Amino acid sequence: MKAVIVGYGQMGHEIERVLRDRGHAIAAIVDPAASGATAPSLDEAIRILAEGDSPGEPVVAIDFALPDSVQANTKAYARAGWAAVLGTTGWEDRREEVLAPVRAAGTSLVYGSNFSVGANMFVRVARYAARLASRTGEYDAALVELHHRLKKDSPSGTAITVAQVMQEELKEKRLIQVETVHRRIEREELHVISGRVGSVPGTHTVMLDSTADTVELTHRARSRQGFAVGAVQAAEWIVGRRGVYSVEAFFDDLFE
Numbered sequence: 001m002k003a004v005i006v007g008y009g010q011m012g013h014e015i016e017r018v019l020r021d022r023g024h025a026i027a028a029i030v031d032p033a034a035s036g037a038t039a040p041s042l043d044e045a046i047r048i049l050a051e052g053d054s055p056g057e058p059v060v061a062i063d064f065a066l067p068d069s070v071q072a073n074t075k076a077y078a079r080a081g082w083a084a085v086l087g088t089t090g091w092e093d094r095r096e097e098v099l100a101p102v103r104a105a106g107t108s109l110v111y112g113s114n115f116s117v118g119a120n121m122f123v124r125v126a127r128y129a130a131r132l133a134s135r136t137g138e139y140d141a142a143l144v145e146l147h148h149r150l151k152k153d154s155p156s157g158t159a160i161t162v163a164q165v166m167q168e169e170l171k172e173k174r175l176i177q178v179e180t181v182h183r184r185i186e187r188e189e190l191h192v193i194s195g196r197v198g199s200v201p202g203t204h205t206v207m208l209d210s211t212a213d214t215v216e217l218t219h220r221a222r223s224r225q226g227f228a229v230g231a232v233q234a235a236e237w238i239v240g241r242r243g244v245y246s247v248e249a250f251f252d253d254l255f256e
């Protein structure tokens with residue numbers, strides 16, 4: 001496959017490293033502003049690839065850019081016949097509009113807000129642990145997440161996802177409580193505790209607690225590398241497929 005990196009910011013640089021490590025050719029790096037990019041726009045990259053060597057080889061765009069560009073980018077991928085991994089976030093409220101060109105062209109795209117292999121393993125392990133705890137009837141549950149002090153949202157998107165899957169398994173937890181409560185916490189509340197400190201890239205801990213013991217499961221990100229590894233594996237997976245997939249379908253295949 002020929003890879004095109006779209007968005008040469010923090011994620012784009014990480015993806016470049018992982019593509020090289022896994023022996024993939026990088027046909028273009030698209031960014032209107034970043035130094036080191038080889039094309040300022042997708043139109044320009046499409047033109048370069050059409051004129052280049054082996055024009056028949058499948059192309060996969062790996063898109064970690066900005067939400068404003070998503071609609072125009074999916075149109076361009078569909079028009080060029082490229083497969084795409086869409087990791088850019090912040091466009092979910094326009095989902096059908098953004099994905100329509102790919103559906104209409106019959107090309108392929110996988111999208112998701114978390115391509116991290118470890119984080120996706122963690123979500124699935126957390127679900128299983130909550131299911132076992134629920135069967136015993138002995139365990140209370142909570143979730144603790146820590147991130148760097150510049151993080152804008154709280155709780156993290158991953159914490160919300162983990163809390164939701166745990167809630168599906170723990171029938172008595174009817175409410176996800178993301179606030180500090182200045183009272184006794186009710187048994188039906190699943191407490192999600194957020195802390196912000198220094199430059200922690202992201203730590204999530206599931207706690208299952210009984211009178212006899214505590215089971216703790218922790219995912220601790222060290223860098224953005226986990227996202228990039230998952231995105232490149234998803235690029236390898238989407239080549240040769242047809243249709244629009246959420247990242248869940250990719251991880252179902254990877255883990256099952």
Ligand SMILES: NC(=O)c1ccc[n+]([C@@H]2O[C@H](COP(=O)([O-])OP(=O)(O)OC[C@H]3O[C@@H](n4cnc5c(N)ncnc54)[C@H](O)[C@@H]3O)[C@@H](O)[C@H]2O)c1
Pocket residue numbers: 006007008009010011012030031032033034042064065066067069086087088089090112113114115116227
């Ligand atoms: N899905 C995931 O697993 C995951 C993980 C991390 C980050 N993200 C998302 O990826 C996106 C990028 O994150 P980042 O940290 O690399 O941001 P960043 O700000 O470091 O980089 C974004 C880059 O996109 C470029 N850009 C803007 N418009 C463009 C266009 N039309 N075409 C090509 N490039 C364009 C910008 O010039 C910039 O260099 C964000 O939406 C972020 O939320 C997703």
